[in-house]
Amino acid sequence: DTGVSQNPRHKITKRGQNVTFRCDPISEHNRLYWYRQTLGQGPEFLTYFQNEAQLEKSRLLSDRFSAERPKGSFSTLEIQRTEQGDSAMYLCASSLNRMRTSLILGELFFGEGSRLTVL
Amino acid sequence: SQQGEEDPQALSIQEGENATMNCSYKTSINNLQWYRQNSGRGLVHLILIRSNEREKHSGRLRVTLDTSKKSSSLLITASRAADTASYFCATDGGAQKLVFGQGTRLTINP
Numbered sequence: 001d002t003g004v005s006q007n008p009r010h011k012i013t014k015r016g017q018n019v020t021f022r023c024d025p026i027s028e029h030n031r032l033y034w035y036r037q038t039l040g041q042g043p044e045f046l047t048y049f050q051n052e053a054q055l056e057k058s059r060l061l062s063d064r065f066s067a068e069r070p071k072g073s074f075s076t077l078e079i080q081r082t083e084q085g086d087s088a089m090y091l092c093a094s095s096l097n098r099m100r101t102s103l104i105l106g107e108l109f110f111g112e113g114s115r116l117t118v119l
Numbered sequence: 120s121q122q123g124e125e126d127p128q129a130l131s132i133q134e135g136e137n138a139t140m141n142c143s144y145k146t147s148i149n150n151l152q153w154y155r156q157n158s159g160r161g162l163v164h165l166i167l168i169r170s171n172e173r174e175k176h177s178g179r180l181r182v183t184l185d186t187s188k189k190s191s192s193l194l195i196t197a198s199r200a201a202d203t204a205s206y207f208c209a210t211d212g213g214a215q216k217l218v219f220g221q222g223t224r225l226t227i228n229p
Contacts, residue, residue, distance in 0.1 A: 004161075006161075033216065033217075035219075040221075041221055041222075042207050042209075042219035042220050042221045042222050043162065043207070043219045044219070045216045045217075045218065048215065048216055055215065056214075056215065056216065091161060091162070093162075104149045104150065104211065104213075105149070105150070105211040105215065105216070105217060106167070107152065107164040107167060108152075108162075108164065108217060109164070110154075110161035110162040110163070111161050112160055112161045113159075113160070113161050115159075
């Protein structure tokens, strides 16, 4: 399977616990994005990486959230001290930007998402 | 925040009919993309239209873009039950990320 892989697909946790999601992008893709999607809404941008560098973080990403992409391949999104409002689908997407200075985005390839339920 | 607004929020039609969804956005764009999402799944890219293009076709899909009105439409012709999904427009406003609308939930009745 050469698509974007996310795990776990589902996570149920109690409020206050920490959770971590992993995303394995398409291997040659240098860009990796995290989005959050709540029921009935469109995906909301959280953060993105160009190779291993985290280039932008949304205001939605409070200090309880941290994302890494240590070797420019897979990425992790950790949520500390989860709150019920964190319940959502966390989507990862990757893309290939051939020109580092290109300002134009192409197609994003999404994983199946990791659904978080905080009780 | 979400830039795009889709209209209608929900659409239910009979199989074989055409489905039209509209998207409006607020800022200038490099391109606009449409994605489909089946319930509980990830998003799948359908089509990309650049800011200097007015119309684009892909199979049963037809997308139009009117940059003067900051709007786009997605037409699915000869709909099938398998087209039942949510459809999202997403804009590339030059900020290195796509900004998605709230989506249109399309139901195709057999």
